[in-house]
Amino acid sequence: MTSQKIFFCSNLKFLRERKKISQEALAEKLHITRSKLNALENGQTKAPQPADYLAVSEYFRISIDSLLKVDLPKLGELHLRELEAGNDVYLKGSNLRILAITVNKSNQENVEYVPVKAKAGYAAGYNDPEFIASLPRYHIPNLPKNKTFRIFPTTGDSMLPFPEGTDIVAEYLQDWTSLKPGTPCIVLLKSDGHDLLFKLLTYQKKENHFLLRSLNHLYAPYTVPAEEILEIWKYHSHHTRQLPESTPLHQVMTAIAAMQEEIRELKRS
Template identity: 30%
Template sequence: MVLAKNLKHLRTASQMTQAELADKLGLQRTMISAYEDGRSEPKLQTLGVLAGLFQSSVDELLYHDIQALGRKAQQSKQIKVLAITVDSEDREQIPMVPQKASAGYLNGFADPEFVESLPQFSLPNLSTHATYRAFELSGDSMLPLVSGTVVIGSYVEQLTQIKSGKTYVLVTVTEGVVYKRVFNYLEENGKLFLVSDNEHYKPYEVKGEDVLEIWEAKAYISTDFPSPKDKAQPATLEDISQMILDLKSEILRLKY
């Protein structure tokens, strides 16, 4: 068990002293010290209170090395309450986040007034059972989709719904707004691996806890027509399979 290590890590990450944690639990400070040193273990009731206090699960506290592997995704964890806009006939619209508005979106994505200030449009042939948002791409990491392409994404409510190998627009604390092919390793180490279709860009990881919003790509709008002579092509199934193998090897390397 890694309980002692987890308790100390979560307490210090929350900028909480041993005395403050003891007050919340109705215990002496020396008992918290004993928990963190591994000299004593909390009773089941206290363990449940600790799990709620640190937004964790008892299983994660007891068996998952949070400091080394990151937080595990909880099955019920939802990303954020979603701000939406509708037209005069109460039909939901698609707000578009231009490249220049990406930085502001990090602060305003949950603000209905900010979302309402974005350009709005609607598209036919999209399911009416989902909420959509459009993002203007920047750069060439996802060729053949070029800079300026608008990707329309469907809102993903839970992190556990992310399907490995599919493309998503992610709004994250660490990377801002990005469009990538995502591989879901939340259960293994609490992280997502983000892969570019352009092989010149290296994949990287993002902690699940750093994801603010995620949108599964459903359509795109572009004024650029890809040429069959273009060297950069979308990733094939073989490419994706190799990516998965490479990423699994990287996970094993990070664990040990």
């Protein structure tokens, strides 16, 4: 029987250096001596204690299985960020969600554009590298680093006051539970024709549901279970060729009052 290679030692050193923390500081957090940590990192301890595995796993939020079986330095940046966000296949018991992206010649992430004609196929190809590679790609200066962005054009009147055809620049969201109430987002649902919707999202932790509210107050809000959502992209900015139309003050005040009441109901639940 061929023995499986164990990556714990190299992974421990890699994670510490990735977090930019010294051996002294990490040893203190793990409640071990620096000499023991150094021995663990350099493979000088042939049989680490179970408590050592547990301490490292809990600190870095990565399962023991991944620490032992996965060569972490060989993973891509997005994969690593998924793991660090808690999306570990061994912790979650489900398939690890890896976002398909493209990069330029300098190995920098592109900002893919999802044109209207490609929206129908996005639900089927959103995680297909070939489909993503077929989308138009751009570089937008001054976007935050180490984040993934995509551009989605708006359609229909449910997104008013944004005129139809406005390009929404949105950031890929890994931790859905971190959303603040009423955050504007592009959301991809399993149902609803696999459409891309632009809504104000509020996470309802107790029910594990999301409240979706349209920017156009004529559309009634509704809730969907979290498991019905495929992707969430948080609004960053928008681009349009049209000048914004003035909105009656009473409509603005009505929308604000509705959102305030919604937040009060969430606090009471």
